[in-house]
Amino acid sequence: MTEAGTQNHPTIGWIGLGKMGLPIVGNLLKAGFDVVVYDVDSRRTEELAQRGARASKDIAGVAASAHLILSIIPDDVALQKVALGPQGVIANARDGAVYIDMSTVSPAISETVRDAARARAVDFIAAPVSGSTVLAEKAQLTVFASGPKPAFERTLPVFEALSARQYYVGADQQARYLKLAINHLVGSTAVLLAEALTLGKKGGLDWAEMLTVIGDSAAASPLIKYKLEPLKQRDFSPAFSSTQMLKDMTLVVDAGDAAGVPMAAASLVREQFAQYVNGDGAELDFFSIVRAVESAAGIEG
Known part of the structure:
Protein backbone atom coordinates (compact mmCIF):
# COMPACT_ATOMS: atom_id res chain seq x y z
CA MET A 1 0.00 0.00 0.00
CA THR A 2 1.01 3.60 -0.49
CA GLU A 3 1.09 6.16 2.31
CA ALA A 4 -2.42 7.17 1.31
CA GLY A 5 -3.69 3.61 1.85
CA THR A 6 -6.55 2.54 -0.40
CA GLN A 7 -9.91 4.09 -1.10
CA ASN A 8 -11.64 1.75 1.36
CA HIS A 9 -8.79 1.45 3.84
CA PRO A 10 -6.98 4.73 4.50
CA THR A 11 -3.64 4.77 6.26
CA ILE A 12 -3.99 4.98 10.02
CA GLY A 13 -1.46 6.39 12.44
CA TRP A 14 -1.48 4.59 15.80
CA ILE A 15 0.24 5.61 19.05
CA GLY A 16 0.31 3.33 22.09
CA LEU A 17 0.82 -0.44 21.99
CA GLY A 18 -0.04 -1.53 25.51
CA LYS A 19 -2.49 -4.21 26.64
CA MET A 20 -5.27 -2.71 24.53
CA GLY A 21 -3.31 -1.15 21.69
CA LEU A 22 -1.58 -4.34 20.58
CA PRO A 23 -4.74 -6.41 19.99
CA ILE A 24 -6.61 -3.44 18.51
CA VAL A 25 -3.92 -2.79 15.92
CA GLY A 26 -3.80 -6.51 15.20
CA ASN A 27 -7.47 -6.37 14.27
CA LEU A 28 -6.98 -3.30 12.11
CA LEU A 29 -4.25 -5.11 10.19
CA LYS A 30 -6.55 -8.12 9.74
CA ALA A 31 -9.20 -5.75 8.38
CA GLY A 32 -6.78 -4.56 5.70
CA PHE A 33 -5.79 -1.16 7.04
CA ASP A 34 -2.35 0.26 6.44
CA VAL A 35 -1.16 1.15 9.97
CA VAL A 36 1.85 3.22 10.99
CA VAL A 37 2.68 2.56 14.65
CA TYR A 38 4.69 4.07 17.48
CA ASP A 39 5.25 3.12 21.12
CA VAL A 40 7.83 4.17 23.68
CA ASP A 41 8.76 0.48 23.87
CA SER A 42 10.37 -0.24 20.50
CA ARG A 43 9.94 -4.00 21.02
CA ARG A 44 6.20 -3.59 20.70
CA THR A 45 6.61 -1.55 17.56
CA GLU A 46 8.84 -4.25 16.11
CA GLU A 47 6.30 -6.93 17.01
CA LEU A 48 3.60 -5.12 15.03
CA ALA A 49 6.00 -4.47 12.16
CA GLN A 50 6.49 -8.23 11.86
CA ARG A 51 2.72 -8.54 11.50
CA GLY A 52 2.43 -6.02 8.71
CA ALA A 53 2.41 -2.59 10.34
CA ARG A 54 4.88 0.15 9.43
CA ALA A 55 7.04 1.37 12.29
CA SER A 56 7.69 5.03 13.02
CA LYS A 57 10.60 6.25 15.09
CA ASP A 58 8.56 9.00 16.73
CA ILE A 59 5.12 10.56 17.26
CA ALA A 60 5.75 13.29 14.71
CA GLY A 61 6.31 10.65 12.05
CA VAL A 62 3.03 8.94 12.86
CA ALA A 63 1.15 12.23 12.77
CA ALA A 64 2.59 13.16 9.39
CA SER A 65 1.80 9.76 7.88
CA ALA A 66 -2.00 9.68 7.94
CA HIS A 67 -5.23 11.66 7.96
CA LEU A 68 -6.59 9.49 10.79
CA ILE A 69 -4.35 9.39 13.86
CA LEU A 70 -5.38 7.35 16.91
CA SER A 71 -3.91 6.91 20.37
CA ILE A 72 -4.65 4.78 23.41
CA ILE A 73 -2.33 5.67 26.25
CA PRO A 74 -2.28 5.45 30.07
CA ASP A 75 -3.29 8.82 31.49
CA ASP A 76 -3.56 12.61 31.28
CA VAL A 77 0.20 13.15 31.45
CA ALA A 78 0.78 10.75 28.58
CA LEU A 79 -1.92 12.37 26.46
CA GLN A 80 -0.44 15.81 27.02
CA LYS A 81 2.98 14.53 25.89
CA VAL A 82 1.59 12.72 22.86
CA ALA A 83 -0.80 15.41 21.66
CA LEU A 84 0.94 18.68 22.47
CA GLY A 85 4.36 20.23 21.96
CA PRO A 86 6.54 20.61 18.88
CA GLN A 87 6.94 16.83 18.38
CA GLY A 88 3.31 16.00 19.24
CA VAL A 89 0.37 14.93 17.13
CA ILE A 90 -1.30 18.32 16.74
CA ALA A 91 1.81 20.19 15.60
CA ASN A 92 2.70 17.55 13.03
CA ALA A 93 -0.72 16.46 11.73
CA ARG A 94 -1.62 16.97 8.08
CA ASP A 95 -4.12 19.61 7.06
CA GLY A 96 -7.62 18.23 7.51
CA ALA A 97 -6.49 15.36 9.74
CA VAL A 98 -8.60 13.79 12.46
CA TYR A 99 -7.00 12.95 15.81
CA ILE A 100 -8.88 10.32 17.80
CA ASP A 101 -7.87 9.58 21.37
CA MET A 102 -9.27 6.34 22.81
CA SER A 103 -7.74 6.60 26.27
CA THR A 104 -9.54 6.97 29.59
CA VAL A 105 -8.56 10.49 30.61
CA SER A 106 -10.11 13.54 32.22
CA PRO A 107 -12.49 15.86 30.39
CA ALA A 108 -10.13 18.70 31.34
CA ILE A 109 -7.09 17.41 29.43
CA SER A 110 -9.36 16.36 26.59
CA GLU A 111 -10.64 19.93 26.31
CA THR A 112 -7.06 21.22 26.22
CA VAL A 113 -6.24 18.89 23.33
CA ARG A 114 -9.48 19.84 21.55
CA ASP A 115 -8.58 23.52 21.75
CA ALA A 116 -5.08 22.92 20.41
CA ALA A 117 -6.52 20.85 17.56
CA ARG A 118 -9.04 23.54 16.65
CA ALA A 119 -6.25 26.11 16.47
CA ARG A 120 -4.65 24.02 13.70
CA ALA A 121 -7.91 23.09 11.94
CA VAL A 122 -7.52 19.47 13.07
CA ASP A 123 -10.66 17.63 14.16
CA PHE A 124 -10.48 15.95 17.55
CA ILE A 125 -12.60 12.96 18.54
CA ALA A 126 -12.77 11.64 22.10
CA ALA A 127 -13.44 7.92 21.76
CA PRO A 128 -12.73 5.91 24.92
CA VAL A 129 -13.45 2.19 24.79
CA SER A 130 -15.17 -0.18 27.17
CA GLY A 131 -14.16 -3.82 27.43
CA SER A 132 -11.39 -6.16 28.52
CA THR A 133 -8.24 -7.21 26.72
CA VAL A 134 -10.09 -10.43 25.78
CA LEU A 135 -12.78 -8.37 24.04
CA ALA A 136 -10.09 -6.25 22.39
CA GLU A 137 -8.55 -9.39 20.90
CA LYS A 138 -11.96 -10.42 19.55
CA ALA A 139 -12.77 -6.93 18.19
CA GLN A 140 -15.76 -6.88 20.54
CA LEU A 141 -15.09 -3.61 22.36
CA THR A 142 -17.62 -0.80 22.74
CA VAL A 143 -16.66 2.68 21.55
CA PHE A 144 -18.16 5.91 22.92
CA ALA A 145 -17.31 8.81 20.61
CA SER A 146 -17.90 12.55 20.73
CA GLY A 147 -16.65 15.42 18.63
CA PRO A 148 -17.47 16.81 15.19
CA LYS A 149 -20.00 14.49 13.56
CA PRO A 150 -18.37 14.48 10.08
CA ALA A 151 -15.05 13.48 11.66
CA PHE A 152 -16.77 10.65 13.53
CA GLU A 153 -18.29 9.41 10.27
CA ARG A 154 -14.86 9.44 8.62
CA THR A 155 -13.51 7.34 11.46
CA LEU A 156 -16.45 4.94 11.76
CA PRO A 157 -14.95 2.23 9.50
CA VAL A 158 -11.96 2.09 11.85
CA PHE A 159 -14.20 1.82 14.90
CA GLU A 160 -16.19 -0.94 13.22
CA ALA A 161 -13.02 -2.95 12.64
CA LEU A 162 -12.04 -2.91 16.31
CA SER A 163 -15.38 -2.96 18.15
CA ALA A 164 -18.80 -4.57 18.21
CA ARG A 165 -20.73 -1.41 19.13
CA GLN A 166 -20.14 2.26 18.36
CA TYR A 167 -22.05 5.11 19.99
CA TYR A 168 -21.84 8.72 18.87
CA VAL A 169 -22.92 10.68 21.97
CA GLY A 170 -22.33 14.36 21.22
CA ALA A 171 -20.26 17.10 19.65
CA ASP A 172 -17.85 17.82 22.51
CA GLN A 173 -16.65 15.88 25.61
CA GLN A 174 -19.72 13.73 26.23
CA ALA A 175 -17.80 10.51 25.56
CA ARG A 176 -15.36 11.30 28.36
CA TYR A 177 -18.20 11.76 30.85
CA LEU A 178 -19.97 8.61 29.67
CA LYS A 179 -16.82 6.53 30.06
CA LEU A 180 -16.26 7.85 33.58
Whole structure:
Protein backbone atom coordinates (compact mmCIF):
# COMPACT_ATOMS: atom_id res chain seq x y z
CA MET A 1 0.00 0.00 0.00
CA THR A 2 1.01 3.60 -0.49
CA GLU A 3 1.09 6.16 2.31
CA ALA A 4 -2.42 7.17 1.31
CA GLY A 5 -3.69 3.61 1.85
CA THR A 6 -6.55 2.54 -0.40
CA GLN A 7 -9.91 4.09 -1.10
CA ASN A 8 -11.64 1.75 1.36
CA HIS A 9 -8.79 1.45 3.84
CA PRO A 10 -6.98 4.73 4.50
CA THR A 11 -3.64 4.77 6.26
CA ILE A 12 -3.99 4.98 10.02
CA GLY A 13 -1.46 6.39 12.44
CA TRP A 14 -1.48 4.59 15.80
CA ILE A 15 0.24 5.61 19.05
CA GLY A 16 0.31 3.33 22.09
CA LEU A 17 0.82 -0.44 21.99
CA GLY A 18 -0.04 -1.53 25.51
CA LYS A 19 -2.49 -4.21 26.64
CA MET A 20 -5.27 -2.71 24.53
CA GLY A 21 -3.31 -1.15 21.69
CA LEU A 22 -1.58 -4.34 20.58
CA PRO A 23 -4.74 -6.41 19.99
CA ILE A 24 -6.61 -3.44 18.51
CA VAL A 25 -3.92 -2.79 15.92
CA GLY A 26 -3.80 -6.51 15.20
CA ASN A 27 -7.47 -6.37 14.27
CA LEU A 28 -6.98 -3.30 12.11
CA LEU A 29 -4.25 -5.11 10.19
CA LYS A 30 -6.55 -8.12 9.74
CA ALA A 31 -9.20 -5.75 8.38
CA GLY A 32 -6.78 -4.56 5.70
CA PHE A 33 -5.79 -1.16 7.04
CA ASP A 34 -2.35 0.26 6.44
CA VAL A 35 -1.16 1.15 9.97
CA VAL A 36 1.85 3.22 10.99
CA VAL A 37 2.68 2.56 14.65
CA TYR A 38 4.69 4.07 17.48
CA ASP A 39 5.25 3.12 21.12
CA VAL A 40 7.83 4.17 23.68
CA ASP A 41 8.76 0.48 23.87
CA SER A 42 10.37 -0.24 20.50
CA ARG A 43 9.94 -4.00 21.02
CA ARG A 44 6.20 -3.59 20.70
CA THR A 45 6.61 -1.55 17.56
CA GLU A 46 8.84 -4.25 16.11
CA GLU A 47 6.30 -6.93 17.01
CA LEU A 48 3.60 -5.12 15.03
CA ALA A 49 6.00 -4.47 12.16
CA GLN A 50 6.49 -8.23 11.86
CA ARG A 51 2.72 -8.54 11.50
CA GLY A 52 2.43 -6.02 8.71
CA ALA A 53 2.41 -2.59 10.34
CA ARG A 54 4.88 0.15 9.43
CA ALA A 55 7.04 1.37 12.29
CA SER A 56 7.69 5.03 13.02
CA LYS A 57 10.60 6.25 15.09
CA ASP A 58 8.56 9.00 16.73
CA ILE A 59 5.12 10.56 17.26
CA ALA A 60 5.75 13.29 14.71
CA GLY A 61 6.31 10.65 12.05
CA VAL A 62 3.03 8.94 12.86
CA ALA A 63 1.15 12.23 12.77
CA ALA A 64 2.59 13.16 9.39
CA SER A 65 1.80 9.76 7.88
CA ALA A 66 -2.00 9.68 7.94
CA HIS A 67 -5.23 11.66 7.96
CA LEU A 68 -6.59 9.49 10.79
CA ILE A 69 -4.35 9.39 13.86
CA LEU A 70 -5.38 7.35 16.91
CA SER A 71 -3.91 6.91 20.37
CA ILE A 72 -4.65 4.78 23.41
CA ILE A 73 -2.33 5.67 26.25
CA PRO A 74 -2.28 5.45 30.07
CA ASP A 75 -3.29 8.82 31.49
CA ASP A 76 -3.56 12.61 31.28
CA VAL A 77 0.20 13.15 31.45
CA ALA A 78 0.78 10.75 28.58
CA LEU A 79 -1.92 12.37 26.46
CA GLN A 80 -0.44 15.81 27.02
CA LYS A 81 2.98 14.53 25.89
CA VAL A 82 1.59 12.72 22.86
CA ALA A 83 -0.80 15.41 21.66
CA LEU A 84 0.94 18.68 22.47
CA GLY A 85 4.36 20.23 21.96
CA PRO A 86 6.54 20.61 18.88
CA GLN A 87 6.94 16.83 18.38
CA GLY A 88 3.31 16.00 19.24
CA VAL A 89 0.37 14.93 17.13
CA ILE A 90 -1.30 18.32 16.74
CA ALA A 91 1.81 20.19 15.60
CA ASN A 92 2.70 17.55 13.03
CA ALA A 93 -0.72 16.46 11.73
CA ARG A 94 -1.62 16.97 8.08
CA ASP A 95 -4.12 19.61 7.06
CA GLY A 96 -7.62 18.23 7.51
CA ALA A 97 -6.49 15.36 9.74
CA VAL A 98 -8.60 13.79 12.46
CA TYR A 99 -7.00 12.95 15.81
CA ILE A 100 -8.88 10.32 17.80
CA ASP A 101 -7.87 9.58 21.37
CA MET A 102 -9.27 6.34 22.81
CA SER A 103 -7.74 6.60 26.27
CA THR A 104 -9.54 6.97 29.59
CA VAL A 105 -8.56 10.49 30.61
CA SER A 106 -10.11 13.54 32.22
CA PRO A 107 -12.49 15.86 30.39
CA ALA A 108 -10.13 18.70 31.34
CA ILE A 109 -7.09 17.41 29.43
CA SER A 110 -9.36 16.36 26.59
CA GLU A 111 -10.64 19.93 26.31
CA THR A 112 -7.06 21.22 26.22
CA VAL A 113 -6.24 18.89 23.33
CA ARG A 114 -9.48 19.84 21.55
CA ASP A 115 -8.58 23.52 21.75
CA ALA A 116 -5.08 22.92 20.41
CA ALA A 117 -6.52 20.85 17.56
CA ARG A 118 -9.04 23.54 16.65
CA ALA A 119 -6.25 26.11 16.47
CA ARG A 120 -4.65 24.02 13.70
CA ALA A 121 -7.91 23.09 11.94
CA VAL A 122 -7.52 19.47 13.07
CA ASP A 123 -10.66 17.63 14.16
CA PHE A 124 -10.48 15.95 17.55
CA ILE A 125 -12.60 12.96 18.54
CA ALA A 126 -12.77 11.64 22.10
CA ALA A 127 -13.44 7.92 21.76
CA PRO A 128 -12.73 5.91 24.92
CA VAL A 129 -13.45 2.19 24.79
CA SER A 130 -15.17 -0.18 27.17
CA GLY A 131 -14.16 -3.82 27.43
CA SER A 132 -11.39 -6.16 28.52
CA THR A 133 -8.24 -7.21 26.72
CA VAL A 134 -10.09 -10.43 25.78
CA LEU A 135 -12.78 -8.37 24.04
CA ALA A 136 -10.09 -6.25 22.39
CA GLU A 137 -8.55 -9.39 20.90
CA LYS A 138 -11.96 -10.42 19.55
CA ALA A 139 -12.77 -6.93 18.19
CA GLN A 140 -15.76 -6.88 20.54
CA LEU A 141 -15.09 -3.61 22.36
CA THR A 142 -17.62 -0.80 22.74
CA VAL A 143 -16.66 2.68 21.55
CA PHE A 144 -18.16 5.91 22.92
CA ALA A 145 -17.31 8.81 20.61
CA SER A 146 -17.90 12.55 20.73
CA GLY A 147 -16.65 15.42 18.63
CA PRO A 148 -17.47 16.81 15.19
CA LYS A 149 -20.00 14.49 13.56
CA PRO A 150 -18.37 14.48 10.08
CA ALA A 151 -15.05 13.48 11.66
CA PHE A 152 -16.77 10.65 13.53
CA GLU A 153 -18.29 9.41 10.27
CA ARG A 154 -14.86 9.44 8.62
CA THR A 155 -13.51 7.34 11.46
CA LEU A 156 -16.45 4.94 11.76
CA PRO A 157 -14.95 2.23 9.50
CA VAL A 158 -11.96 2.09 11.85
CA PHE A 159 -14.20 1.82 14.90
CA GLU A 160 -16.19 -0.94 13.22
CA ALA A 161 -13.02 -2.95 12.64
CA LEU A 162 -12.04 -2.91 16.31
CA SER A 163 -15.38 -2.96 18.15
CA ALA A 164 -18.80 -4.57 18.21
CA ARG A 165 -20.73 -1.41 19.13
CA GLN A 166 -20.14 2.26 18.36
CA TYR A 167 -22.05 5.11 19.99
CA TYR A 168 -21.84 8.72 18.87
CA VAL A 169 -22.92 10.68 21.97
CA GLY A 170 -22.33 14.36 21.22
CA ALA A 171 -20.26 17.10 19.65
CA ASP A 172 -17.85 17.82 22.51
CA GLN A 173 -16.65 15.88 25.61
CA GLN A 174 -19.72 13.73 26.23
CA ALA A 175 -17.80 10.51 25.56
CA ARG A 176 -15.36 11.30 28.36
CA TYR A 177 -18.20 11.76 30.85
CA LEU A 178 -19.97 8.61 29.67
CA LYS A 179 -16.82 6.53 30.06
CA LEU A 180 -16.26 7.85 33.58
CA ALA A 181 -19.91 7.30 34.51
CA ILE A 182 -19.69 3.68 33.40
CA ASN A 183 -16.35 3.13 35.13
CA HIS A 184 -17.87 4.55 38.32
CA LEU A 185 -20.53 1.83 38.13
CA VAL A 186 -17.92 -0.84 37.37
CA GLY A 187 -15.58 0.10 40.22
CA SER A 188 -18.42 0.51 42.68
CA THR A 189 -19.86 -2.86 41.69
CA ALA A 190 -16.59 -4.54 42.64
CA VAL A 191 -16.66 -3.01 46.12
CA LEU A 192 -20.37 -3.68 46.66
CA LEU A 193 -20.00 -7.30 45.60
CA ALA A 194 -16.95 -7.68 47.84
CA GLU A 195 -18.95 -6.52 50.85
CA ALA A 196 -21.94 -8.71 49.95
CA LEU A 197 -19.77 -11.80 49.48
CA THR A 198 -17.92 -11.21 52.73
CA LEU A 199 -21.19 -10.85 54.60
CA GLY A 200 -22.40 -14.13 53.11
CA LYS A 201 -19.13 -15.85 53.94
CA LYS A 202 -19.38 -14.67 57.55
CA GLY A 203 -22.90 -16.07 57.61
CA GLY A 204 -21.69 -19.53 56.70
CA LEU A 205 -22.56 -19.63 52.99
CA ASP A 206 -20.58 -21.79 50.61
CA TRP A 207 -18.47 -19.50 48.41
CA ALA A 208 -19.19 -21.09 45.03
CA GLU A 209 -22.86 -21.73 45.75
CA MET A 210 -23.34 -18.13 46.91
CA LEU A 211 -21.84 -16.84 43.66
CA THR A 212 -24.05 -19.14 41.60
CA VAL A 213 -27.18 -17.83 43.28
CA ILE A 214 -26.07 -14.20 42.94
CA GLY A 215 -25.46 -14.86 39.25
CA ASP A 216 -29.07 -16.02 38.89
CA SER A 217 -30.54 -13.19 40.96
CA ALA A 218 -32.00 -9.81 40.06
CA ALA A 219 -28.69 -8.25 41.17
CA ALA A 220 -26.68 -10.01 38.46
CA SER A 221 -25.35 -7.62 35.82
CA PRO A 222 -23.37 -8.66 32.73
CA LEU A 223 -20.26 -7.56 34.62
CA ILE A 224 -21.02 -9.80 37.59
CA LYS A 225 -21.85 -12.72 35.31
CA TYR A 226 -18.55 -12.21 33.49
CA LYS A 227 -16.64 -12.33 36.79
CA LEU A 228 -18.46 -15.32 38.34
CA GLU A 229 -16.10 -18.08 37.25
CA PRO A 230 -12.86 -16.25 38.10
CA LEU A 231 -14.35 -15.37 41.49
CA LYS A 232 -15.40 -18.97 42.14
CA GLN A 233 -11.82 -20.04 41.44
CA ARG A 234 -10.45 -16.98 43.28
CA ASP A 235 -8.48 -16.27 40.13
CA PHE A 236 -7.48 -12.63 40.32
CA SER A 237 -5.32 -12.50 37.21
CA PRO A 238 -5.56 -8.88 36.04
CA ALA A 239 -7.97 -8.24 33.19
CA PHE A 240 -7.98 -4.70 34.66
CA SER A 241 -5.76 -4.06 37.65
CA SER A 242 -6.60 -2.44 40.97
CA THR A 243 -4.08 0.29 40.18
CA GLN A 244 -5.90 1.04 36.94
CA MET A 245 -9.22 1.17 38.77
CA LEU A 246 -7.79 3.59 41.33
CA LYS A 247 -6.72 5.85 38.48
CA ASP A 248 -10.19 5.71 36.92
CA MET A 249 -12.03 6.29 40.19
CA THR A 250 -9.79 9.31 40.81
CA LEU A 251 -10.80 10.65 37.40
CA VAL A 252 -14.45 10.08 38.32
CA VAL A 253 -14.18 11.97 41.61
CA ASP A 254 -12.19 14.83 40.07
CA ALA A 255 -14.63 15.19 37.16
CA GLY A 256 -17.53 15.25 39.58
CA ASP A 257 -15.85 17.91 41.70
CA ALA A 258 -15.15 20.04 38.62
CA ALA A 259 -18.77 19.69 37.45
CA GLY A 260 -20.25 20.40 40.88
CA VAL A 261 -21.66 16.89 41.31
CA PRO A 262 -21.52 15.33 44.80
CA MET A 263 -19.49 12.12 44.52
CA ALA A 264 -19.81 10.62 48.02
CA ALA A 265 -20.05 7.00 46.85
CA ALA A 266 -17.27 7.40 44.28
CA SER A 267 -15.03 8.95 46.94
CA LEU A 268 -15.54 5.96 49.22
CA VAL A 269 -14.79 3.51 46.43
CA ARG A 270 -11.67 5.45 45.47
CA GLU A 271 -10.49 5.35 49.09
CA GLN A 272 -11.01 1.58 49.21
CA PHE A 273 -8.83 1.09 46.16
CA ALA A 274 -6.24 3.62 47.37
CA GLN A 275 -5.75 1.61 50.55
CA TYR A 276 -5.75 -1.69 48.70
CA VAL A 277 -3.07 -0.81 46.15
CA ASN A 278 -0.75 0.21 48.98
CA GLY A 279 -0.76 -3.44 50.02
CA ASP A 280 -0.24 -6.48 47.82
CA GLY A 281 -3.26 -5.99 45.54
CA ALA A 282 -1.94 -3.31 43.20
CA GLU A 283 -1.46 -5.51 40.13
CA LEU A 284 -4.25 -8.01 40.82
CA ASP A 285 -7.62 -7.72 39.09
CA PHE A 286 -9.76 -5.01 40.65
CA PHE A 287 -12.36 -7.56 41.76
CA SER A 288 -9.70 -8.88 44.12
CA ILE A 289 -10.76 -5.98 46.38
CA VAL A 290 -12.82 -8.71 48.08
CA ARG A 291 -9.57 -9.79 49.74
CA ALA A 292 -9.31 -6.43 51.49
CA VAL A 293 -12.91 -6.59 52.74
CA GLU A 294 -12.41 -10.16 53.95
CA SER A 295 -9.24 -9.15 55.78
CA ALA A 296 -11.03 -6.26 57.47
CA ALA A 297 -13.72 -8.74 58.56
CA GLY A 298 -11.14 -11.07 60.07
CA ILE A 299 -11.36 -13.71 57.30
CA GLU A 300 -8.06 -15.20 56.24
CA GLY A 301 -7.26 -16.25 52.66
